[in-house]
Amino acid sequence: MTDTPVFPDLKGASVFITGGGSGIGASLTEGFLRQGAKVAFVGRSDASAFAARMKDETGSAPLFIRCDITDTAALQAAVAQAAEAHGPVTVLVNNAANDQRHATLDVDEAFWDRSMAINLRAYFFACQAVIPQMQAAGGGAIVNFSSISYMMGNAGYPAYVSANAGITGMTRGLAREFGPDRIRVNALAPGWVLTDKQMEKWATPEALAAHLxxxxxxEHLVPQDVVDATLFLASQASRMMTGQCMAVDGGVVVSG
Known part of the structure; x- marks a missing residue:
């Protein structure tokens, strides 16, 4: 981890992260732990070793709950478990996603439904699960991970692009509905962040040069760039920001 600003209001905050055991999600878990937050995260794969390492490196153990986010009942139960352990969730980071490449003419109904379940439906039901807790706590912050892929009009993964456009729309609707409860809802749209997965699957020298x-x-984006932006959106440093989609992409897309 590089040096990062300290946000005092995140100390002791109850944070729930989807997909917090690998990739960008693991960096998010570490980032919030280093702010002194109480972190619970879910993931489909076993992240017990990662959680133990975080305890050794940060002095705080995150609560890992194994969960398939497409199982809505299990996701809701995980949010309840996190609240029981750490108090009402006041920061939700919807990070888990699957950007599997696919061709439009090859997509069948089952693939489409599965993609929406991972990349959009789970976001909604995670929000639904934490909002009553945030209302009871007097406010909270939700950060929904979107992507610049739909802003660029990228081909090669139409279901994923569609879901991310939906995430931004959902974010704006929830921000309007729950603003009176002091619940802020923002989207964060990363550019091409060079995680291990990206380097293994798609980051050819030609593709990297073209994107740069x-x-x-x-400069290529690294996970810490996204962590810093997420901490900002989760903290009172952004207290009057809601319903926004903030791109962290080195300046590929523009808004406004």
């Missing part, structure tokens, strides 16, 4: 050419800032 699109960026205003000529």
């Amino acid at each position: 050419d699109r960026q205003c800032l000529k």
